[in-house]
Amino acid sequence: MFDNLSEKLDSVFKKLRGHGVLSEDNIKQTMREVRLALLEADVNFRVVKEFVATVRERAVGQEVLKSLNPAQQVIKVVRDELGRLMGEGEENSLDLAARPPVAIMLCGLQGAGKTTSCAKLALQLRRQKRNPLLVPADIYRPAAIDQLKTLGKQLDIAVFDSQPDRDPVLICEEAQRYAELNGYDTLILDTAGRLHIDEQLMAELVRIKDSLQPREILLVADAMTGQDAVNVAETFNAQLEISGVILTKLDGDARGGAALSIRAVTGKPIKLVGMGEKLDALEVFHPDRMAQRILGMGDVLSLIEKAEAAMDQEDAQRMEQQLRQDGFTLETFRDQMQTIKKMGNLESILKMIPGAGKAMKQMGNMQLPDKEMKKIEAIINSMTPRERRDQKILNGSRRLRIAKGSGTTVQDVNQLMKRFGEAQKMMKKLQKMGPKGMKNLMGRGGGLPF
Structure with missing residues (x-):
């Protein structure tokens, strides 16, 4: 996903390494090029402005300009700030410390990969020795319930037997009672989506939230949509107060703006990322490791x-x-x-x-x-x-x-x-x-x- 951005930043820093001694003018020119690279990567304008200002302020400090290798110090500053931008040092793991069954509510627009993400998350939790129950609560999209049942069958994970003529809130409430009686410790709610945000959708999601009090409300956002994903995240967060984001299609050829902007704009962390179509292709998001990969430093820990x-x-x-x-x-x-x-x-x-x-x-x-x-x-x-x-x-x-x-x-x-x-x-x-x-x-x- 970040190939173009990585290439442009590498080109910028290559010029920087050519200077034995750095001046404020060198850094100013470098920051101008970094700013353009981030904007071309579809990073939110406000986020870019704040990022460049912070890096410039740190880069012109005495500890950088008077260091033995100032170019490397500037690159380190950029790496640190990229990590901070994406939430490095903050808690981004799922909060499942509650009396079971713990409800996890997934929401988002149609096409973002919400139903598949439910199945991927269930597989990940089962590998952590939890016993999840998938709950199809999307009664509007044709075959949405059947799709989740098919995925559950592939993974040998239980799916609640909901029907498309039932009220979604009642489906979730019945699934919660079923989980309590049958020993399931986690409910994964696949809620309805739309092609666009509307009042009816949000009202229904708020009713589910109020009824089940989910421990996690995760927005599933499509990384390929760039700034649109950030706008969607802002709206859902305003209505539901999401706890985090699952960013899908991070293995695609999008420019990476969503991954670099969502946390800064919404204040909510990216918790998980979809890295492929296979059902085991869901990974915990590590901001520090992603920053290293963007700068071509690799990611040995993930390997x-x-x-x-x-x-x-x-x-x-x-x-x-x-x-x-x-x-x-x-x-x-x-x-x-x-x-x-x-x-x-x-x-x-x-x-x-x-x-x-x-x-x-x-x-x-x-x-x-x-x-x-x-x-x-x-x-x-x-x-x-x-x-x-x-x-x-x-x-x-x-x-x-x-x-x-x-x-x-x-x-x-x-x-x-x-x-x-x-x-x-x-x-x-x-x-x-x-x-x-x-x-x-x-x-x-x-x-x-x-």
Whole structure:
């Protein structure tokens, strides 16, 4: 999402690094360019004005101008202020400390991804050992109730059996009683939306709020709508006093203005962000990490969390033991690829590594290996267990059979075997290094031969 903004800020700071000594004039010019970059990213004008004024005031201070590396100090000031702008240091976790069932009310306009966000949130809470109940309270949009029931079935999460001819407030009240009687500790209310805000919609949402007293009222806003998302957030906050925001489609190609403006305009934090269409693609929003990603500094902490979620300690130990006993086989390699795939899109993973974003830009239109990984997995799955353990037996006829079975060519199979042979040599060197080498290997996810 922030690619354009990151590129422009990187260009601005590159000029700044060219000056051995900074003056107020240098900083003034830099701030002018930062201001333009933020406005082009669709950041709210008032927010940009305050941001630039704060950064300029800090940047012309003696601790910056007289430091050994003033350019880096200015970049640090910008990073700090970006984090503050998005709510760094403030509490942005969900408040579920109440007598169950705890109600969480999701609201927003149609098309923002509200119903899908309900399902994503339910999955996240279940992973935290909670027992959520999804409540379809949108009786106006065709198939809204059926959509939530379908999502609940996919995730094996209970959905209250509401009907489109019932009053939404009564549906929520009945769901609350049902949850109390059946041991559900969290209610997730999927309320109605509109294509635009109107009095009837707000009156209904206020009635639900007054009746159930939800612990959290989360506005689901579409990041792709830019400043419109900020205006929507302002209106909903004025009527409902929302507790936070779920910003969806943050993996899209919007300019990022909503993410940088919502908290400053409404005073309410972004609590969760949707990072893809998959039902597990809902993440806790970390302002400090997002500020680092905007400035091309990577996000190593999020990368570590993704890796830990994809592979627990037992899996890591099992894989390490398998490597010690059988060596680096095609079977082991396939398992490691599947672990990496669980972490998400490879492009988004690479962007979390400091400096990798710039390297990807230099690659231009070069394809990232997501498709290549699928092809490799298809080839390995077309082999027999014996062939996966000992690739030396792969003669011409076996390779032809594998190519036909995987929908690839013999050349594809030959290329994989050549790359895999190179990866095996690297693995043997690491294994000779002992435990240190093996830890290195597990930290890198193996020697992916791309």
